[in-house]
Amino acid sequence: MTDFLFYVFAAVAVAGSLGMLLNVRNTVAGALSLVGTMVSLGAIYVLLDAYLIGVLQILVYAGAILVVFLFVVMLLNLRQDAFTPERLRGTKALGVAVGALVCVELLLLLPRALGPAAEIPADFGGYRMVGAALFTDWVLAFEVTSLLLLAAMVGAVILAKRSID
Amino acid sequence: MVEALPYPLLRWIVLLPLLAATVHGVSLALLRRPLGRTPTIALSLGAPAAAFGIAFVALLELIGLPAEQRVLGDLAYTWIGAGSLSADAAFLFDPLSAVMTLVVTGVGTLIHVYSVGYMDDDHREDRGFQRFFCYLNLFLFSMLVLVLGDNLVLMFLGWEGVGLCSYLLIGFWFADRWNAYAGSKAFIVNRIGDFGFLLGIFLLFWSLAEMDAATVNFRELAEALPRIAEQTVTLPGWLGFLPGAPTWRLTTLIGLCFFLGAVGKSAQIPLYVWLPDAMAGPTPVSALIHAATMVTAGVYMVCRMSFLYAEAPGASAVIAWTGAATALFAATIAIAQTDIKKVLAYSTVSQLGYMFLAAGCGAYSAAIFHVVTHAFFKALLFLGAGAVILAMHHEQDTDKMGGLREHIRWTHRWFLLGVLAIAGFPFFSGFFSKDEILLSAYLAHDLPGHRALYAIALGTAGLTAFYMLRLHFRTFLGRSRVEPDVKSHIHEPSQWILAPLGVLGVLSIFGGFLGPSAALNIVPGVDPAHSNSLANFLASVLHGVHHEVSFATERGLAAVSVAVAGAGALLATWLYVWQPELPARIRAGLGGLYRLVANKYWVDEIYDAVFVRPLVFLSENVLYRGVDAGLIDGAAVNGSARLVRGLASGVLRHFQSGLAQGYLFLMVLGTLLIAGYLVVG
Amino acid sequence: MVEKAVALSAILFVLGALGALTRRNLIVILMSIELMLNAVNLALVAYARHWGDLAGHIFVLMVIVVAAAEVAVGLGIVIALFRNRESVNVEDVSLLKW
Numbered sequence: 001m002t003d004f005l006f007y008v009f010a011a012v013a014v015a016g017s018l019g020m021l022l023n024v025r026n027t028v029a030g031a032l033s034l035v036g037t038m039v040s041l042g043a044i045y046v047l048l049d050a051y052l053i054g055v056l057q058i059l060v061y062a063g064a065i066l067v068v069f070l071f072v073v074m075l076l077n078l079r080q081d082a083f084t085p086e087r088l089r090g091t092k093a094l095g096v097a098v099g100a101l102v103c104v105e106l107l108l109l110l111p112r113a114l115g116p117a118a119e120i121p122a123d124f125g126g127y128r129m130v131g132a133a134l135f136t137d138w139v140l141a142f143e144v145t146s147l148l149l150l151a152a153m154v155g156a157v158i159l160a161k162r163s164i165d
Numbered sequence: 166m167v168e169a170l171p172y173p174l175l176r177w178i179v180l181l182p183l184l185a186a187t188v189h190g191v192s193l194a195l196l197r198r199p200l201g202r203t204p205t206i207a208l209s210l211g212a213p214a215a216a217f218g219i220a221f222v223a224l225l226e227l228i229g230l231p232a233e234q235r236v237l238g239d240l241a242y243t244w245i246g247a248g249s250l251s252a253d254a255a256f257l258f259d260p261l262s263a264v265m266t267l268v269v270t271g272v273g274t275l276i277h278v279y280s281v282g283y284m285d286d287d288h289r290e291d292r293g294f295q296r297f298f299c300y301l302n303l304f305l306f307s308m309l310v311l312v313l314g315d316n317l318v319l320m321f322l323g324w325e326g327v328g329l330c331s332y333l334l335i336g337f338w339f340a341d342r343w344n345a346y347a348g349s350k351a352f353i354v355n356r357i358g359d360f361g362f363l364l365g366i367f368l369l370f371w372s373l374a375e376m377d378a379a380t381v382n383f384r385e386l387a388e389a390l391p392r393i394a395e396q397t398v399t400l401p402g403w404l405g406f407l408p409g410a411p412t413w414r415l416t417t418l419i420g421l422c423f424f425l426g427a428v429g430k431s432a433q434i435p436l437y438v439w440l441p442d443a444m445a446g447p448t449p450v451s452a453l454i455h456a457a458t459m460v461t462a463g464v465y466m467v468c469r470m471s472f473l474y475a476e477a478p479g480a481s482a483v484i485a486w487t488g489a490a491t492a493l494f495a496a497t498i499a500i501a502q503t504d505i506k507k508v509l510a511y512s513t514v515s516q517l518g519y520m521f522l523a524a525g526c527g528a529y530s531a532a533i534f535h536v537v538t539h540a541f542f543k544a545l546l547f548l549g550a551g552a553v554i555l556a557m558h559h560e561q562d563t564d565k566m567g568g569l570r571e572h573i574r575w576t577h578r579w580f581l582l583g584v585l586a587i588a589g590f591p592f593f594s595g596f597f598s599k600d601e602i603l604l605s606a607y608l609a610h611d612l613p614g615h616r617a618l619y620a621i622a623l624g625t626a627g628l629t630a631f632y633m634l635r636l637h638f639r640t641f642l643g644r645s646r647v648e649p650d651v652k653s654h655i656h657e658p659s660q661w662i663l664a665p666l667g668v669l670g671v672l673s674i675f676g677g678f679l680g681p682s683a684a685l686n687i688v689p690g691v692d693p694a695h696s697n698s699l700a701n702f703l704a705s706v707l708h709g710v711h712h713e714v715s716f717a718t719e720r721g722l723a724a725v726s727v728a729v730a731g732a733g734a735l736l737a738t739w740l741y742v743w744q745p746e747l748p749a750r751i752r753a754g755l756g757g758l759y760r761l762v763a764n765k766y767w768v769d770e771i772y773d774a775v776f777v778r779p780l781v782f783l784s785e786n787v788l789y790r791g792v793d794a795g796l797i798d799g800a801a802v803n804g805s806a807r808l809v810r811g812l813a814s815g816v817l818r819h820f821q822s823g824l825a826q827g828y829l830f831l832m833v834l835g836t837l838l839i840a841g842y843l844v845v846g
Numbered sequence: 847m848v849e850k851a852v853a854l855s856a857i858l859f860v861l862g863a864l865g866a867l868t869r870r871n872l873i874v875i876l877m878s879i880e881l882m883l884n885a886v887n888l889a890l891v892a893y894a895r896h897w898g899d900l901a902g903h904i905f906v907l908m909v910i911v912v913a914a915a916e917v918a919v920g921l922g923i924v925i926a927l928f929r930n931r932e933s934v935n936v937e938d939v940s941l942l943k944w
Contacts, residue, residue, distance in 0.1 A: 010854045021865045050891045053906050065917050072921045076928050099864045105840035106856035111849050118898035133900045145911045152915030159922030823940035
């Protein structure tokens with residue numbers, strides 16, 4: 001059952017990203033299909049016992065980050081004729097070829113790194129376990145990210161201002 | 166090996182001329198303030214005179230020592246100490262170098278004095294009076310280093326130094342292109358010989374190094390030589406035509422290499438061609454360098470290495486035959502020359518041949534004896550010729566001379582003495598030394614064809630008497646062929662010139678009594694056993710060959726040589742005094758033969774066609790245009806620049822497009838390669 | 847299932863890279879970069895699941911935080927650029943070329 005679900009969500013994810021990639025004229029549509037990808041990825045996370053992460057994925061990625069993208073797209077109000085013709089066929093084909101090769105290599109490499117499977121506790125990936133780890137073993141990283149967020153906030157505000165006065 | 170007695174004064178013999186030359190050089194080149202005439206003269210004459218003085222004092226010290234211990238040494242500076250090669254700036258004063266040093270400084274000083282008078286024109290016309298003395302002093306320094314050096318490397322330094330100074334002095338009046346060309350020719354031909362010299366040094370050092378006796382010091386070499394005396398080398402197949410092939414003694418090979426150096430420096434066949442052209446230099450230069458000192462460096466070197474040649478009979482035979490052949494060859498050319506200096510130049514080549522003949526026969530002390538006497542009379546002859554040239558306002562062609570006896574009496578008198586000395590007039594210096602040489606050839610039983618050598622030497626003696634007297638008659642006697650406007654200005658030269666002539670004249674007469682053999686000794690009251698003082702003096706250093714000979718034989722041979730010389734002189738008198746029209750008719754009659762010798766057998770022209778032109782062609786077209794301009798400049802230097810530029814503007818430019826996506830592509834490419842590596846490996 | 851998740855992660859990553867390489871629109875490029883980050887997250891979660899190590903989850907949390915910050919600042923830059931050049935075409939901002 002889980003396998004079948006996984007395939008469904010995987011297909012949606014790939015379709016969504018392709019929709020974003022191949023969509024030249026309508027950026028909003030592209031962003032929206034990427035939302036679909038994010039949501040299905042969240043579902044896959046849940047299937048992989050990463051419950052907290054899955055929820056956070058949907059909340060933060062689909063719900064905040066991509067919304068910001070949509071905001072900006074609509075704010076800039078780009079017309080269709082603002083899009084210049086795409087690159088020459090040659091370079092694109094080369095890029096696709098290289099990409100395909102990298103894909104093949106990754107497909108060969110990554111599974112190799114998997115070793116023997118380990119036993120996982122029942123509560124693995126739940127908020128309690130992740131939270132405990134976050135506030136004990138990884139508390140330093142946690143605190144540093146707060147600084148990062150502060151910097152990002154300040155930067156974003158300054159960048160978007162009309163003038164510095 | 167006896168310890169050399171330390172004698173710190175020795176270095177000053179060498180250093181004083183160097184100091185003088187340096188002062189001149191600094192004043193002329195750096196400060197650009199020439200010294201006046203008097204300071205120049207004082208400095209340039211003082212240095213060689215002082216050097217002579219020190220050498221004389223050292224000689225007295227040397228004589229005071231017992232015969233086996235006659236070695237003075239002076240280590241001035243530790244020069245080269247590289248592994249087993251140790252060559253220091255150290256000087257060796259043993260009988261051989263003592264004789265050479267005294268000759269060099271003594272005759273050198275006289276010629277310096279002469280030069281003051283001779284170069285007076287250059288002084289007045291500001292054409293380099295001081296520069297001349299600078300070069301002369303530098304030459305003296307180099308020659309003294311050559312003669313006093315205690316090792317092969319230092320000797321080679323002096324060897325090259327005299328070559329350089331010879332170039333500088335031959336081409337002294339360099340504004341005239343021909344003089345510069347003559348200087349270059351001298352230097353280049355010398356270099357060919359130097360190649361042989363270097364090969365000799367390398368071979369010797371290398372072979373001794375294999376016996377753990379590596380050294381370049383002369384005295385140590387003499388000790389160590391027996392270790393390689395029996396070694397042989399196998400010649401490669403294509404050299405099979407050489408006598409004694411395919412196995413040669415190592416010592417013979419080394420000896421031949423060194424001899425090649427001597428052939429270049431001392432103008433023997435085939436490298437003599439620079440000497441006649443070197444007459445382009447001022448006459449004092451010809452006297453000093455190309456008669457008395459530099460050209461005898463080769464003889465000195467062979468004698469210094471006598472320990473080697475004693476073990477190299479093949480090389481000695483080559484030396485003897487080359488010397489004899491050169492003596493005869495040069496004499497035949499001399500009989501047809503009309504330029505006063507050219508006759509003397511070929512005469513020098515011929516007399517050098519005599520010296521090598523003696524050395525080849527193992528009579529090294531006879532060779533040195535002839536070096537000494539030749540220095541006296543040849544310097545005298547050259548200086549006298551210079552006086553004639555000055556009087557004739559730089560006219561050197563004897564066709565335009567004649568009857569100068571009345572005008573320049575003293576010059577004539579001294580010149581005549583020199584002529585008689587070289588011709589072998591009995592009991593003058595040349596007589597004694599030449600007879601020693603003839604005797605050594607006569608007695609050299611171990612040398613193949615020594616009788617022929619004797620015959621050649623004897624014949625050459627006759628020719629020598631002939632052409633020297635011919636020169637004398639054409640210059641000083643007979644009907645005057647001088648042009649009228651020159652004639653009115655002929656006068657006796659200054660005392661600066663006449664005084665050295667006088668000293669040399671006296672030495673040419675009495676100098677032979679340094680070392681007459683017992684048989685010919687006529688000085689009353691001298692014990693016969695002590696009479697051959699020069700040979701005895703040198704015996705501790707030279708590894709000569711001694712032959713027993715009776716007084717009667719010696720006297721008989723002396724009589725024969727006097728007779729032959731007398732015949733030559735008589736012939737010259739007949740042709741140039743009694744029947745002056747005869748030479749022209751003989752010339753016409755002999756036609757081709759005359760042209761052959763008058764044109765010096767066209768040797769220069771042959772060398773030019775066979776060696777010089779092809780080399781110049783090769784250098785110009787192949788090496789210069791092809792390799793240098795084409796390959797190195799074009800392909801390597803410019804080509805690599807063009808390659809880089811092409812690469813950069815064609816390929817690398819696109820990596821700096823400013824487009825982030827291009828950079829990202831490169832990153833992906835990099836990932837591809839790394840992942841690929843991980844997949845494969 | 848972990849292997850399949852990892853395979854999916856590879857595919858998504860390459861798709862994201864292709865998008866960042868080929869598209870001209872700055873915003874689309876940024877979105878492609880987000881896609882790449884998500885692919886990495888997926889791989890991390892899969893490995894964490896396989897090895898039973900929570901560090902993977904923590905790492906994913908950090909990635910998400912950083913991605914959020916990066917999007918905020920990046921879009922701020924896009925807006926500033928748009929104000930100056932009236933264009934979001936990446937070829938108009940190639941001032942660093944030779």
